[in-house]
Amino acid sequence: MFPTQFDYHRPGSVQEAISLLQANPDAKILAGGHSLLPAMKLRLASPAALVDLGGIDGLRSISTNGGVTIGAMTTYAQLRDSNELASRLPIVSETANNVGDPQVQNKGTLGGALAHADPAADFTAVMLALGASVKAVGPNGERTIAADDLFVDLLTTALAADEVLTEVSVPAGQGKVGMAYEKFRHPASGYAVVGVAVVVPVDGQGNAASPRIAVTGATSKATRATAAEQGLNGKPLTDQNIAAAAAAAANGLDLNGDHFASAEFRGHLIEVFTKRALERAAAQVK
Amino acid sequence: MTATVDAPERLVGKAIKRREDPRLITGAGSFLDDVRLPGMAHAAVLRSPYAHARIRGIDVSRALAMPGVLGVFTGEDVKDDINPLPCAWQAGKVQNNVNTPRVLALEKVMQVGDPVAVVVAESRYQAEDALDAIEVDYEELPVVVDAKKATEPGAPQLHDNAPNNVVMEWSCGKDAATVDQALADADVRVSQHIVNQRLIASAMEPRGSIGRYDPGTGEYTLWATSQAPHVHRLLLGAFILGVPEQTIRVIAPNVGGGFGSKIFMYFDMPLVLWLSKKLGRPVKFFEDRTENYLHTAQGRDHITDVEVGATKDGKITALKVKTWANLGGYLSTVAPGIPTTLYGRMVAGCYKIPNIHVDVTGVYTNTAMVDAYRGAGRPEAAYLIERVCDLVAGATGLDPAEIRRRNFIQPGDFPYDTGIGMLPYDSGDYERALNHALDLVGYQDLRAEQDKRRQNGSDKLLGVGMSSYVEVCGIAPSKWIGLPGEGWGAGLWESANVRVHLTGKVVVTTGSLPHGQGHETTFAQLTADQLGVPYDDIEVKHSDTLGTPFGFGSYGSRSLAVGGTAIYKSVEKVKEKAKLLAAHMLEAAPEDIVYENGKAFVKGSPEQGKTIQDLALAAHVGYDLPEGMEPTLEATTFYDPPNCTFPFGTHVCVVEVDRNTGEVDVLRYLAVDDVGNVINPMIVDGQLHGGIAQGLAQALYEGAVYNDIGELVTGTMNEYAIPKADMVPNYELDRTVTPTPVNPMGAKGAGEAGTIAATPAVVNAVVDAVTHLGIRHLDMPLTPERVWRSLQGASA
Incomplete structure (x- = not known):
């Protein structure tokens, strides 16, 4: 529980942060610190330097302009308590309230969660389901990375070591959209043993229009449940269609298992929680 | 001054807020880590990454050259000055195969986390950095973590003096042949394999110690997270360091929970005193949570085969118990006493059982030491006999409450000798507590609701479980606990x-x-x-x-x-x-x-x-x-009291089991306890709240898991599920009061009752929820997957 020695930097701007990252190849970005600092205390991570984004103005914000843009350093508590999000993207406020505990919610950040890409994080799946994208700023300017392309593997993202994830954007939905996140919580860690996020737009006939379903906790990285999405697409949200989509949700996923929940049980939970999430989403667009 | 004597308000029986x-x-408050002495240096401990290995060599030269390092020491450096830690309670004739830990391992390590070397530096950070520079040449040896497997032919052997890794073969009760005959004569016979899993004590404050040697007076002062400072002083002086007891002073600052784990003598206590003398500085060692999980003594870990015989109207006639008790890589301070005196002699519970035979095999394995943990033997005994009552209910078709009523020791029977070597139970009215608890919980209505849900095919299965427990408190009488070969050869x-x-x-x-x-x-x-x-x-x-x-x-x-x-x-x-x-x-x-x-x-x-x-x-x-x-x-x-005290009561748990996920939701938890006369009811309630949370956690959440190579898979609080506030129910508490004749206050004790009663009540409730599907027993912790799998088998 005693980290190795490291340098600590608190830049005042994103550009300064990038320069520090370039100058310190072994540096890690510090956001809320609730994943990184425990890993450092266990000496599972021993960065030579930390670049703390906490001193940069403008990274804690929630703005709406058709879609929603959220600054990377916005805490779960801010997401949880935002009235704007509660009405426009209830899945975000709901999930923020489902992360860890109040202490974690007060410190943990959305950008940190996405950049860390813990395989059992909650917001990775939610942002996949929302079709979100992130802005990454690096030495050569900025680029946009779709959530679909962001998560590469276990704790690995498409971000370069000298890039800073500065904001998360969720596109405006068209028409009625049902959305829900259902989570089977690990009794010790509070992380998702299985989490399923669904975002289901419906057309004028009430049929699912390109639904997005994402799973976390069960695979090495948050992943779209494409078989379930395809099965539901263009169909009404009947109990039967929901059950069929849920039954297909784990298809094609490379499931992991541990002493608490085997791969087989996780597969089963994906079905149960996809069903629950779709039922809630369907009720919102009735 | 008034001329009359005003009768002041009596305080005994009042819920006064705790002054502390x-x-x-x-x-x-001042806890161990708050204690900072002038000139204090900091120790960090290099621990074995292997569960069983021979140490071929240790090179500390690089560590010695690290910044701030004052000294680096191994088992070889301290072996002549510090004796192995004593095992004070050698129950069951273990004197020929006692293996206790040295403060730093010599030649071999027996578990992951065994201390191998210590670094003392100006700061803890510097000491930790230097650990990385120590090179240890290990020769890995085969590993065994399961107590029963450790006794089987071909198992890895941990200690030369303990063939088949057996610490002791202990029995109590009538001879096996008599009990076998009673089983054979019984109308109804049930046997069951029951695992009481290993638990990690998880006190809020981990353990540690600070040693200060005064070269002017030759006196040692030890600050330690201790439940027994005088005992620690005695063991340190007379047994471990070989210095006069009166030159040692032991201070326990505020101690943040122990649950038994701080009773014992640990390596760091003599080591920091030795280090302080060696280096001329006060030395602090304070384990972190990882070290606490790996190496501080753990609890339970029994594998049991039980056979019970009963008449067809539910009268238990015979009970035969065979238990393998995992005691870890070495014997902790009182370890052998827990599965013998405090478990084996308590398996009768609240019941008159004419024929009992208990065999307990204590076993060495490549795991952390196991010793007393809240309840210490009694939770294991209560869990066994309370599961047995429900098994008899299942086999006879009688209500579980009725089984208990038909077998209870009656109020007129006290003092009551169960015939298996426990002191006589002091007083009790077990049926009154049971009936009161069932009345309060609305037992008949719950059974009706259960039937309704079963008929509806509801996905939420309702279960009602009870446990009528008796436990032994006020553990003392020296003539009993001190008996050499059985007790610990000293008073209490x-x-x-x-x-x-x-x-x-x-x-x-x-x-x-x-x-x-x-x-x-x-x-x-x-x-x-x-x-x-x-x-x-x-x-x-x-x-x-x-x-x-x-x-x-x-x-x-x-x-x-x-x-x-x-x-x-x-x-x-x-x-x-x-x-x-x-x-x-x-x-x-x-x-x-x-x-x-x-x-x-x-x-x-x-x-x-x-x-x-x-x-x-x-x-x-x-x-x-x-x-x-x-x-x-x-x-x-x-x-020195004439007897122990024997609190009792009945706890009732109501659960809902989700058929789809195997999740257990505790809807209600009601307890009627009888702890004798109560001094402060708020403190007693608080003890029960905490105790029930711990017992319920064993039923549903907690369990230390070692993999095949002896690594503790549940080595962090991210993996080992101690309950948080939202994982335990609201408690409904009530009491009956049966004063003990053993002491003038009539008080029995309340520190462990909740833990002892809760585990079987919760498990009985969960099994009750699924028993109509043909499920008779489930092992703990009742994780969603375990429950779900049983339902898969049942509905197939």
Whole structure:
């Protein structure tokens, strides 16, 4: 529980942060610190330097302009308590309230969660389901990375070591959209043993229009449940269609298992929680 | 001054807020890591990454050259000065194969986390960095973590003197053949394999110690997270360091929970004293949570095969128990006593069972040491017999409550000897507690609701479980616990000194000590009533071997029943002396003096009496004392009770099991406990709340898991699920009161009751929810997957 020695930097701007990252190849970005600092205390991570984004103005914000843009350093508590999000993207406020505990919610950040890409994080799946994208700023300017392309593997993202994830954007939905996140919580860690996020737009006939379903906790990285999405697409949200989509949700996923929940049980939970999430989403667009 | 003696408000029985809490909850308490001595250096410990390995060599040269490092030491460096830690309770004839840990491993390591070397540096960070620079050449050896497998042919052998890794083969009760015959004669016979999984104690404060050697006086001072400072001093002086006991002082600062895990002697206690002498600096070692999980003593870990015989109307006629108790890589301080005296002799529970035979095999494995953990043997016994009652209910088709009623020891039977070597149960009315609990919970309505849901095919299965427990508290009688070969060859009495100062203020010193229980409040309530002095005039001192009489410490729910009685008796002695002095001052005959409400007076003339404050002043100034009376007003008692106490009760748990996920939702938890007379009902309720949470957590959440190579898979709080507030139900508590005749307060003890009762109540509820599907037993923890899998099998 005693980290190795490291340098600590608190830049005042994103550009300064990038320069520090370039100058310190072994540096890690510090956001809320609730994943990184425990890993450092266990000496599972021993960065030579930390670049703390906490001193940069403008990274804690929630703005709406058709879609929603959220600054990377916005805490779960801010997401949880935002009235704007509660009405426009209830899945975000709901999930923020489902992360860890109040202490974690007060410190943990959305950008940190996405950049860390813990395989059992909650917001990775939610942002996949929302079709979100992130802005990454690096030495050569900025680029946009779709959530679909962001998560590469276990704790690995498409971000370069000298890039800073500065904001998360969720596109405006068209028409009625049902959305829900259902989570089977690990009794010790509070992380998702299985989490399923669904975002289901419906057309004028009430049929699912390109639904997005994402799973976390069960695979090495948050992943779209494409078989379930395809099965539901263009169909009404009947109990039967929901059950069929849920039954297909784990298809094609490379499931992991541990002493608490085997791969087989996780597969089963994906079905149960996809069903629950779709039922809630369907009720919102009735 | 008023002429009459006002009867002050009695405090015993009142829910007074704990006087220690303002300090503890505002951060003003001083815990071990708050203790900072001038010049203090910091130790960090290199621990084995292997569960079983030979140490071929250790190279510390690079570590010695690291910044801030004051010294690096291995087992070779300390072996001549520090003896292996003693095993003080060698129950079951273990004397020929005792293997206890050295402070730093020599030649071999027996578990992941075994201490191999220590670095002392100016800061903990520097010490930790230097650990990475120590090179150890290990030769890996085969590993065994399962107690039953460890005894089988071909298993890896841990210690040369313990063939088949057996610590002891212990039995109690009637001979096996008699019980086999009774089983054969029974109308109904059930056998079951039952695992009582290993638990990690998870006290809020981990363990640690600070050693300071004074070269001027030759005295050692140890600050330690300790439940038993006097015992630790004795073991350190006489057994481990070989220095005179009186040169050692042990201080337990505020201790943040222990649950038994801080009773024991640990490697760091002698090591920091040795290091301090060696380096000329005070040395602190404080384990982190990872070290605590790996290496501080753990609890339970039994594998049991049980067979029960009963008549067709549910009368239990025979019980045969075979248990493999995993004791870890070495024997901890009192480890062999837990699965023998405190488990084997308690398997009868609340029931009259004519034929019992118990076999216990204690086993070495490549895991952390197992020793007393809240309840210590009694939870394992209660879990076994309470599961057995439900198995008999299932086999006979009778209601589980009815099985219990038909087998209970009756109120007229006390003192009751179960015939398996436990002291006689003191008092009880088991059926009254059961009936009261079932009335309160609305048992018949719950059964009706259960039937309804079963008929509806509901996805939410309802289960009702109960446990009627009896446990043994106030563990003491030296003649019993000390019996060599069976007990621990030493007494277990307790001490107290009560001193009325010249000013009339009272100081109580006790050999027991709190690590969360509220001794300062309870003992002051007791003293205030008995002596008739204001509560706020009483101070309770504890936890420092300098200034307290020798005592055995706090565990086994013994502080009040044994330590409290020592206070009670000291107060009585003080009152007797006060009466003699009053007789002298009042020029009356001593036999005419009565003492009431803090005043001694001639019977019938309270207005002419002397208050205890007047008497304390006279006793201290001492110029006018009766012939032969010594000055001052104080008394010390070393109290050894005639028996233990046996609290009991019935807990009822109502659960809902989700068929789709196997999740268990505890809807209600109701407990009727009988802990005898209650000094502070709020403290008793608090003990029950915490105890139930721990017992429920064993049923549903907790379980230490080692993989095949002996790594602790549940090595962090991210993996090992201790319950959070939202994972436990609201508790509905009530009491019956059956005073114990064993002590003058009639108090039995409440520290472990909740833990003992809750585990079987919860498991019985979950099994009850699925029993109509043909499921008879489920092993703990009842994780969603385990429950779900059983349902898959059942509905197939």
